[in-house]
Amino acid sequence: MKALVYTGPKKVEVQDVPVPEGRSGQAKVRMRFCGVCGTDIGIFAGKHPRAKAPLVLGHEFVGAVEEIKDGSGRFAPGDRVVAYPLLSCGHCLPCRTGQPHVCETLKLIGIDRDGGMADYAWIDEDVLFKVPDTVSDEIAALVEPLAVVVRSLHQARFNLLDTTVVTGAGPIGVLTAIVLKHSGASSIVISDVDEARLGLCREFGFETVNVGQTSLVDYIGESTGGEGVDIVFECSGVANAAAEMTKIARVGGTICMTGIHKEPRAVDLRDMNFKEQILVGSRVYTLREFGMSVAYAETLAADLEKVITQKVPLSGSASVFDMIADPDVNAVKVLVDCQA
Structure with missing residues (x-):
């Protein structure tokens, strides 16, 4: 064969x-x-x-x-x-x-x-x-x-009308945003550096941020009045996303690690203390x-x-x-x- x-x-x-x-x-x-x-x-x-x-x-x-x-x-x-x-x-x-x-x-x-x-x-x-x-x-x-994404929403304790950011517009990131749309998220922002992938995301009606051109932290700060979002789904596996995820999640917000990072990353643990954020892993x-x-x-x-x-x-x-x-x-x- x-x-x-x-x-x-x-x-x-x-x-x-x-x-x-x-x-x-x-x-x-x-x-x-x-x-x-x-x-x-x-x-x-x-x-x-x-x-x-x-x-x-x-x-x-x-x-x-x-x-x-x-x-x-x-x-x-x-x-x-x-x-x-x-x-x-x-x-x-x-x-x-x-x-x-x-x-x-x-x-x-x-x-x-x-x-x-x-x-x-x-x-x-x-x-x-x-x-x-x-x-x-x-x-x-x-x-x-799709099962990877279903698990991540369960791990993040997603609720109807939650505001969300998905970092990374690869297959898992795009699927995450699709499931969020069908699950009743009130807003979905997805970020990447690949304009073609972001173009596909816009076809689905998602807000997009090209982080090669625009600061995601600034964008979310402006769009939420400085409050941040309910849940961040980290799907990119890159260092910048790890460094910024605590900045864009709100006080008491959740960060779900959907993408697997291949090496240790710098994460602002002080943010997690001061904002009492929840960091949760999701594997398979x-x-x-x-x-x-x-x-x-x-x-x-x-x-x-x-x-x-x-x-x-x-x-x-x-x-x-x-x-x-x-x-x-x-x-x-x-x-x-x-x-x-």
């Missing part, structure tokens, strides 16, 4: 690899689409601490069941499915206390074992979710990043939140479709990371078509 294989830093190849063998309780899934994630970009760059070559990439995938070994009867050949990709140990403190999504040795399909940028994969039946008939394959491929999602996102994708389908900016065939996907890095391409969310 064909698969996009990470073979070393800055190296991926479309290879012919053996079709994996399944075991009892697994379904053989014929892949349809797989999203390219920021984590995949980090793996390609050789910066992910766990991903080891050779590795079939991809954890944001949708496919159709072809075969089930000793199944429970919940799925049948032809069912379209997405997979909760987290792999927990079941024994550590988080796992024992109902938090396996932050397992001490958490692993993921497509990072710690072969993933979905391939013709086929065998997936444990108990992590599969049926895709509603009304949801396209392309939209279903966004369920996993629970099994329940992933299931919620499968259903929620149907409601958001029209907006989610606009986030998909490019689709590339699996057969030509060896250049996908170069394409994403090209500023002239204006990529937001890229899908690999696993049947092309």
